[in-house]
Amino acid sequence: MSEFLGGWKRTNYCANFTKADAGREVTLMGWANVRRDLGALVFVQLRDRSGLMQVVFNSTILSKEDFDRACTIRSEFVLAIKGKLVLRTGEMVNANMATGELEVIVSEFKILSKSETPPFEISDDCRANELLRLKYRYLDLRRPSMQKNILMRHKIAFVAREYFDEQNFVEIETPILTKSTPEGARDYLVPSRVHPGKFYALPQSPQLFKQLLMLAGYDRYFQIARCFRDEDLRADRQPDFTQIDIEMSFVEAEDVQSVNEGFLKRLFKETLNVDIETPLPRLKYAEAMARYGSDKPDTRFGLELIDISDVVKSSEFSVFQNALASGGSVRAVNAKGASASFSRKELDAMGEFVKTYRAKGLIWMNDKADGLASPILKFLTEDEIAAIRKATNLEEGDVLFIVADANKTVFASLGALRLKLAEKLDLIPKDKYNLLWVTEFPQFEWSEEENRYMAMHHPFTSPMDDDLDRLESDPANVRAKAYDIVLNGVEIGGGSIRIHSMELQKRMFRALGFTDEQAEYRFGFLTDAFRYGPPPHGGMAYGLDRLAMIITGSTSIRDVIAFPKVQNASCPMTGAPDFVDDKQLAELHIACTEKEE
RNA sequence: GGCCCGGUAGUACAGUUGGUUAGUACGCCAGCCUGUCACGCUGGAGGUCAGGGGUUCGAGCCCCCUCCGGGUCGCCA
Numbered sequence: 001m002s003e004f005l006g007g008w009k010r011t012n013y014c015a016n017f018t019k020a021d022a023g024r025e026v027t028l029m030g031w032a033n034v035r036r037d038l039g040a041l042v043f044v045q046l047r048d049r050s051g052l053m054q055v056v057f058n059s060t061i062l063s064k065e066d067f068d069r070a071c072t073i074r075s076e077f078v079l080a081i082k083g084k085l086v087l088r089t090g091e092m093v094n095a096n097m098a099t100g101e102l103e104v105i106v107s108e109f110k111i112l113s114k115s116e117t118p119p120f121e122i123s124d125d126c127r128a129n130e131l132l133r134l135k136y137r138y139l140d141l142r143r144p145s146m147q148k149n150i151l152m153r154h155k156i157a158f159v160a161r162e163y164f165d166e167q168n169f170v171e172i173e174t175p176i177l178t179k180s181t182p183e184g185a186r187d188y189l190v191p192s193r194v195h196p197g198k199f200y201a202l203p204q205s206p207q208l209f210k211q212l213l214m215l216a217g218y219d220r221y222f223q224i225a226r227c228f229r230d231e232d233l234r235a236d237r238q239p240d241f242t243q244i245d246i247e248m249s250f251v252e253a254e255d256v257q258s259v260n261e262g263f264l265k266r267l268f269k270e271t272l273n274v275d276i277e278t279p280l281p282r283l284k285y286a287e288a289m290a291r292y293g294s295d296k297p298d299t300r301f302g303l304e305l306i307d308i309s310d311v312v313k314s315s316e317f318s319v320f321q322n323a324l325a326s327g328g329s330v331r332a333v334n335a336k337g338a339s340a341s342f343s344r345k346e347l348d349a350m351g352e353f354v355k356t357y358r359a360k361g362l363i364w365m366n367d368k369a370d371g372l373a374s375p376i377l378k379f380l381t382e383d384e385i386a387a388i389r390k391a392t393n394l395e396e397g398d399v400l401f402i403v404a405d406a407n408k409t410v411f412a413s414l415g416a417l418r419l420k421l422a423e424k425l426d427l428i429p430k431d432k433y434n435l436l437w438v439t440e441f442p443q444f445e446w447s448e449e450e451n452r453y454m455a456m457h458h459p460f461t462s463p464m465d466d467d468l469d470r471l472e473s474d475p476a477n478v479r480a481k482a483y484d485i486v487l488n489g490v491e492i493g494g495g496s497i498r499i500h501s502m503e504l505q506k507r508m509f510r511a512l513g514f515t516d517e518q519a520e521y522r523f524g525f526l527t528d529a530f531r532y533g534p535p536p537h538g539g540m541a542y543g544l545d546r547l548a549m550i551i552t553g554s555t556s557i558r559d560v561i562a563f564p565k566v567q568n569a570s571c572p573m574t575g576a577p578d579f580v581d582d583k584q585l586a587e588l589h590i591a592c593t594e595k596e597e
Numbered sequence: 598g599g600c601c602c603g604g605u606a607g608u609a610c611a612g613u614u615g616g617u618u619a620g621u622a623c624g625c626c627a628g629c630c631u632g633u634c635a636c637g638c639u640g641g642a643g644g645u646c647a648g649g650g651g652u653u654c655g656a657g658c659c660c661c662c663u664c665c666g667g668g669u670c671g672c673c674a
Contacts, residue, residue: 038637039630054634075624094634117625120608125635128608131666184674204674231673356600356670445674458674556667567667 003110008080015051015099022087026104028053029112031142032077033122042070046079046104047122049147054094054103055081061105069111076115076122076139082108130558134572137563149560152271153548157224159270160244163263169220169246174209176202176226181522183459183512185229188239196589202228202240205541207458208526210247211498214537215529222246224544233567235556236490236546240565244493244547247539253481253497256538257437260485260493264435271551274433281436285479288438293331293415295441298489299434301427303418305411306332308402311391317379319363323404330404332392333414335421339368339397347399353420354403359413363402367394419489433550435487440464443471443478444511452513457482459508460526461496462538468504471511481538492547495540502530 011027030048040059045052057070073079083106094100119136120128124145133140140146161171180187180201187201203209205227213221225245233239248256261278268274281299288297291304309329312320320330335341342350342364351362365374365388372385380388394400401417403410422428443463444453453475455461463471467478481497499505505527509519520527548560558564565571585592 034634036633036636037630038633041631041633043633043636045634056632058631060631088632092632092634097634100634117607121624126608129604129666132608182674185672207674229673232671234673235668237673358670455674461674566665568665572666 002113005080005112006110008082008110010080013050014046014048014053017053017085017099017102019087019101021085022102024085025082026085027080027082028055028104029080030078031115031122032073032075032079035073035075037071040067042067042073044073044079046081047142049151051098051144053099054097055079055083055106056103057106057109061107066109070106070109073111074115074117076118077111078113078115080110080112081106131566131572134558134564134566137573141562146559149548149552149554150562152552153544153560155271156267156544156548156551157244159267160222160224160263163266164220164222164246167220167259167262169222170218171223172213172218172221173223174203174206174213174225178203178209179525181208183455185231188228188230191588191590193587193589204229205243206245207460208523210245210539211460211526211534211537212529214247214249215532215534219249220247221539225541230569233565233569235558236549238545238557238561238564239569241557241561242544244542244544245539246495246541247537249535249537251497251536251538253439253483253538256495256497256540257483260540264485267547268433268551272433276433276435280485283436283438284440285438285442286440289411293411293413293418294489295438296484296486296489296491297436297438298419298422298428299436300429300432300488301422303333303335303421303427305414305418306334306392308332308388308391311387312384312404315380315384317376319361319376319379319404323406323410326406328404328406329410330402331410331414332388332400332402333418333421334392334394335399335401335425336395337397338399338421338425339366341425342366342399350401350417350420354413354417357413357416358409359403359405361403362413362417363404365394365400365402367396367398367400369396433487435485438484438486439482440479441482441484442476443467443480443482444475446476450513453511455508455512456480457494457496459512459523460498460505462499462504463508471507475511483540485540485542487547487550490546490550491543492550493540493542495538497536497538500530500534500536502527502534505530 008027010029014028014030028046030046033045033047033052036043042057044055044057046055057067059067062070081104083104085102085104088101088103118139120126120132120139122139122142124143126143141150177190177200180189180199184204187204190200190202192198192200206223206225210221223245225243226240227243228240230239248259258279261280265276265278268276283297285295288295290307291297293305307329308331309324312330313324315321323330347364347366350364354362363374363376365372388394392400401414403413405413442456443461445456447454457480462481464479464481470478482494483496484491484494486492499508506516506519509523545557545560549557552560554560563571563573570577
């Protein structure tokens with residue numbers, strides 16, 4: 001039978017004591033972590049979110065009735081204990097425990113709640129599989145490492161609020177039930193009961209609302225905003241996620257970046273005690289791609305891409321010729337000193353790896369002590385090999401990896417290979433936080449599926465001033481006033497200066513293939529608003545989950561989200577999504593034609 | 598939608614060429630124990646080998662299908 005508090009008040013958290021507190025009478029409340037029953041003496045580690053404290057039930061101190069009751073305590077029982085905090089001495093000290101020099105001698109206690117044996121051990125040693133952990137997430141969240149993650153996430157959000165408030169930003173909420181906008185991810189839709197056949201959409205981001213807040217004169221806005229995208233999940237992607245969203249008026253890209261560098265500096269100091277040098281490095285998109293094969297380069301290690309198109313342009317090797325003839329390139333990564341790290345089988349496995357990224361193949365040149373080994377030696381002349389050596393600084397002990405293909409494929413495959421090599425060769429320094437801005441993104445991206453240009457960032461992003469006259473004539477070479485913030489190879493945020501001219505916005509819609517009527521239907525409320533004095537404005541948004549993932553050293557954003565979803569976008573704990581009553585469907589004017597078993 | 602990896606007591610795993618009653622550790626239950634802290638000792642319970650079908654005298658193991666989880670490509674303005 002659960003007991004009631006009966007007026008007891010907790011005086012302290014379990015682990016918030018020092019030796020100087022010895023002698024105090026305390027009341028602690030928490031969960032029984034471990035029980036060690038010695039017969040006439042029972043030790044329990046009491047756990048709350050601060051940590052552990054050993055509490056002692058002694059048969060010579062407690063009444064027989066109380067001691068017998070203490071013997072029934074099991075893992076995860078909820079206890080309230082009163083007692084005296086005392087020093088442990090000599091052999092009694094546990095050096096492995098933060099509070100190992102202290103313990104509480106229990107004089108009185110209540111069993112506030114009993115617990116069944118949990119399906120897995122509540123401990124950081126527990127290696128239970130993630131599905132089970134997520135089904136019982138409330139137990140998983142009791143584990144110290146999860147508590148640490150969730151508290152760190154809170155810290156990040158708190159620093160954001162504090163910093164942006166100091167910088168005169170205003171936190172404003174925007175709607176969750178809003179209007180579907182095309183041009184982005186797939187929307188989550190919510191049927192309207194009052195308007196048969198009509199739907200709200202959950203926001204992919206507060207983008208248009210924050211722009212309208214600028215027009216409304218709020219000048220500096222921020223919000224810790226839930227966003228929703230109905231796309232497939234990844235280790236760093238959930239269907240509902242959180243952005244730290246900001247927008248500013250009367251600014252250019254540098255102004256937005258500078259305010260955010262202040263935030264990042266503060267954030268890393270207060271969470272990890274890491275000093276970030278500002279201003280942060282800037283890397284133009286084109287250079288990021290050329291050097292790292294990625295628009296979110298991990299700059300903690302080398303292995304940069306080397307363009308050897310010119311070096312091999314007169315080679316008769318058909319793989320090179322075909323790539324160059326169709327407008328592609330030949331690029332290489334030199335894994336210095338890695339020769340001994342690769343067996344023939346492993347080199348071939350790398351070939352399979354790049355095929356994931358649509359590369360037709362991977363050429364390797366292994367410069368071993370007994371000579372250069374490569375499947376393509378017979379296709380190259382001595383001079384060509386010498387030229388490749390020179391261009392890539394290929395020396396004995398190195399392995400060179402070459403991809404010849406369309407540029408997009410070369411960058412994707414070598415960019416990914418670069419990361420894989422760094423991991424295999426252990427080239428990534430831990431405890432290093434490389435932040436940088438990637439700037440001058442292309443305005444447009446050609447979509448094979450849609451057979452038209454699409455906005456790479458979003459349709460409200462301003463082109464660069466110098467490129468405005470190419471908007472219609474040469475869209476492929478228009479750069480945007482868009483920037484991403486990248487941390488250790490992860491895109492943790494991005495933003496842009498927005499279009500604040502109605503005329504330019506309309507040109508943009510046309511360039512994206514919208515008729516004026518379509519643009520009016522989808523975004524009319526925005527262009528209407530732009531008739532009433534929009535200020536120049538821009539902003540950005542951070543992925544709070546990704547930021548928390550890196551700061552806590554996690555490998556998945558699920559580890560920093562209290563109740564995440566699994567790969568098929570369901571929640572193992574609640575069972576969402578699930579069927580609903582026919583009555584509910586009828587009210588929403590929905591006829592369900594297809595049901596899973 | 599494609600590709601790769603995985604699913605065996607509550608948990609983590611082992612399980613030989615297809616061959617007796619499917620093991621080990623932790624956890625759990627009971628008993629003993631006044632300084633444990635990975636407590637110890639003694640005893641015990643606990644299995645739809647993910648599900649279905651097939652091959653075989655015989656399947657945890659081989660084959661096929663399905664389900665579930667993870668990673669990833671596509672997708673994610």
